[in-house]
Amino acid sequence: MKVKHLGDVKEEIVAKANSTKTTVRWLITKDDGAKGFATRRFEIQPGGQVGLHDHAEDHQIYVLQGKSQLIDEKGNKVELKKGDAIYIPPNEKHGFQNNGDEPFMFICVIPYLE
Amino acid sequence: MKVKHLGDVKEEIVAKANSTKTTVRWLITKDDGAKGFATRRFEIQPGGQVGLHDHAEDHQIYVLQGKSQLIDEKGNKVELKKGDAIYIPPNEKHGFQNNGDEPFMFICVIPYLE
Numbered sequence: 001m002k003v004k005h006l007g008d009v010k011e012e013i014v015a016k017a018n019s020t021k022t023t024v025r026w027l028i029t030k031d032d033g034a035k036g037f038a039t040r041r042f043e044i045q046p047g048g049q050v051g052l053h054d055h056a057e058d059h060q061i062y063v064l065q066g067k068s069q070l071i072d073e074k075g076n077k078v079e080l081k082k083g084d085a086i087y088i089p090p091n092e093k094h095g096f097q098n099n100g101d102e103p104f105m106f107i108c109v110i111p112y113l114e
Numbered sequence: 115m116k117v118k119h120l121g122d123v124k125e126e127i128v129a130k131a132n133s134t135k136t137t138v139r140w141l142i143t144k145d146d147g148a149k150g151f152a153t154r155r156f157e158i159q160p161g162g163q164v165g166l167h168d169h170a171e172d173h174q175i176y177v178l179q180g181k182s183q184l185i186d187e188k189g190n191k192v193e194l195k196k197g198d199a200i201y202i203p204p205n206e207k208h209g210f211q212n213n214g215d216e217p218f219m220f221i222c223v224i225p226y227l228e
Contacts, residue, residue, distance in 0.1 A: 001186055001206055006197040027199035028174045034201055036225045037151050039174045041199075060142045060153045062221055064178065072115055083120040085141035085155075087148055092115055107176055109223050111150045 002032050006041060014042070014050065017095070021048025030112065037111045044068060044098040044105075052095035057110045059088040066104035071095040080104075116146050120155060128156070128164065131209070135162025144226065151225045158182060158212040158219075166209035171224045173208070175200040180218035185209040194218075 006025055014022040021044060028039040041064075044050065052071055063084040069077040070086065073093035080086070080096075088094050098104040120139055128136040135158060142153040155178075158164065166185055177198040183191040184200065187207035194200070194210075202208050212218040 001184070001203065001208060002201045003184065003192055003194070004199050005195075006199060009199070027176065028201045032201040033203055034172065034174060036172075037174070037223065039176060039199060039223065041176070058148065058150075060148060060151070060223065062141065062153060062155070070115075070117065078117055080117070081119075085118055085120060085123070085153060087116045087142045087146040089115065089147055094115060107221060109151065109153065109174070 002028075011043075017053035018051030019049060021045035021098070022050055035112070037109050040108050040110065042106050042108055043103050044096055045103055046098055046101050048098050050096045052093050054091050054093045056090050056113055058090045059086070059094070060109040061086040061088070062107045064105040064107060066098065066102045067100040068104040069097040069099055071097060080106075116142075125157075131167035132165030133163065135159035135212070136164055149226065151223055154222050154224065156220050156222055157217050158210055159217055160212055160215050162212050164210045166207050168205050168207045170204050170227055172204045173200070173202040174223040175202070176221045178219040178221060180212065180216045181214040182218040183211040183213055185211060194220075 009025040025041045123139040139155045
């Protein structure tokens, strides 16, 4: 087994999907031996966003801290908070807007598609 | 997409693997449309444990709160804390012992094997 602390995992700036003030750490990946899926931890600073986008990979998300708006494919906004779990199916548009005053942090698990 | 709060998900007692003082909430599952894997949130109370066990499913784990000992297949104990990410390969023995004084909470993602 492999144990690491998030502070030891490289923090990368997210530029895709018109993202701003957003970083990601790929916590568990193929490099650790994981085959089916990967665990990432995102952080969006106040005023930051991940723009509306879609892709073939579905998402399983768990909110760790902070608040944010989740924007769906119709443009509807849902308020997210700590302890929320979100399932986003493949090819469904989604985005995040941190309209709060603290960092918004979440775990997002994504499959490795063949 | 589907959004739910952990408090709205049934909390179940974990009895497998000689577990004590341990509960699980299956946050995102096949019932939500997820095909490849499921997101669960475990809670082990002080003095509780998940006994040493193994299975074909690998685990991707993220520690949310508290401290615990992770026991590996050789009986070695690793101290876990908030922000730790753990990868446990298929068929590798593992267990948890909450030897702290607060609840130990973690996310554990597990594949649906065919």
